[in-house]
Amino acid sequence: MEFKGKKILVLGMARSGIAAAKKLKSMGAEVLVVDKGDNSSLRKTANILKKEGISVHIGSQPPHILKGQEIIIISPGIPNSISLVEKAMKDGVSIWSEIELAYRLAGPSPFIIGITGTNGKTTTTMLIGEMYKKMFPTVVAGNIGQPLIESIGNTLLNTKFIVELSSFQLENIIKFQPRISVLLNITDDHLDRYTGIDDYAKAKARIFSSQTEEDYAILNYDDPLVWSFAPSIKGKIFPFSKFNQFKVGIFVKSGKIFFKNGKVSKEICAVDELKIKGEHNLDNVMAAAAAALIGGVPLKLVREALLSFKGLEHRVEHVATIKGVDFYNDSKATNPDAVIKALTSFEDRPIILLAGGRNKGNTFRGVAEAAKGKVKTAILFGEAADEIRTAFHASGITTKKSPSLVDAVHAAVDVSEANDVILLSPACASFDMFASYKERGEVFKEAIILQKKENFYGSKKA
Known part of the structure; x- marks a missing residue:
């Protein structure tokens, strides 16, 4: 397909949007990248793109930027329901994903x-x-x-x-x-x-x-x-x-x-x-x-x-065994069904579940039911902690609330015993506290390493 001279709007300055903009520019298209965000990271990226001859507009999505555009490449995080995209559709502009x-x-x-x-x-x-x-x-x-x-x-x-x-x-x-x-x-x-x-x-x-x-x-x-x-x-x-x-x-x-x-x-x-x-x-x-x-x-x-094949990082990943307690990182479990599946991985072992983050419109009743007889304590953190606690209490599961993931790890250690599993499986998105599920998983693993070094178990676990 010929893109030389075509006016193309790339909506969103995440990785896929940047990659699409650079590819289209290399093929001779007139590229405009738009992102309604405005922070130091975006401004730095905008300057890099401008040096490569790509036009950039950040901080807003004014309707006039659609003028003359033939195709919009939309980042996956941007829904079709925003006013700019709805106007483009009415105007007959083609909307494509980077895929x-x-x-x-x-x-x-x-x-x-x-x-x-x-x-x-x-x-x-x-x-x-x-x-x-x-x-x-x-x-x-x-x-x-x-x-x-x-x-x-x-x-x-x-x-x-x-x-x-x-x-x-x-x-x-x-x-x-x-x-x-x-x-x-x-x-x-x-x-x-x-x-x-x-x-x-x-x-x-x-x-x-x-x-x-x-x-x-x-x-x-x-x-x-x-x-x-x-x-x-x-x-x-x-x-x-x-x-x-x-x-x-x-x-x-x-x-x-x-x-x-x-x-x-x-x-x-x-x-x-x-x-x-x-x-x-x-x-x-x-x-x-x-x-x-x-x-x-x-x-x-x-x-x-x-x-x-041994599995993926951040997906029911075994991190460490400390004094008979196994730590598992399942930070990639960003919805309740993923947590339900993770719970089936530990037959006949008591689980201390670390969960919480930003809810994506889900209910936690299903995971609370699945946790019966498996989870002895749930340590909850993040925006959705109270929602999860309500669901878990209805299923008779003991909960504790922590102000951060690191504090949740410490609280889990305090109630753990040999043969327990401490499982981070959040059932939520990470964006209330972290940039990604990967960052959340790394923070969890770092907290475990710190425990191992400083021996948070103390004499109680000796």
């Missing part, structure tokens, strides 16, 4: 595997990436951290793109067409942005919107909301399930994972051979294996990747 732009620049029919779902996206994306890297030149990008646009134009012709996709990124795709799409699960999340779970689910299901009968859709058969989209999908449906078996699909039988596709039948591995535990990770493993085997990765390499 859509990258797809249009990737050449004819790029091989893309798109992965979405409420939970497990990053684990599944990383697993698929590890499998493909053993066989093909591979790029892992998208919501996982590196914008897809940064990789376009610097890859070999047979490169496989493994792309994690949030609902926000999928809202403004038009022609984006993955060869293989994966929908892992759908549970309440981002209800501060969507009108309800059905609205949120429809955004997720846009991943299938441009697929044809030559493409594949890997769906969680055990999730009724995910499976409800099957009749409307044009691509070949490939289900995965922990409880059901298929003539075409991937499933668990007698403690082993099997792949079947027509006359092809393969035993992948035994469940207890996997290093990553929990029923939720079994879903991730099946989805990843299906995406790799469908795409031509040999079974031997799929098995090697599965059996060597």
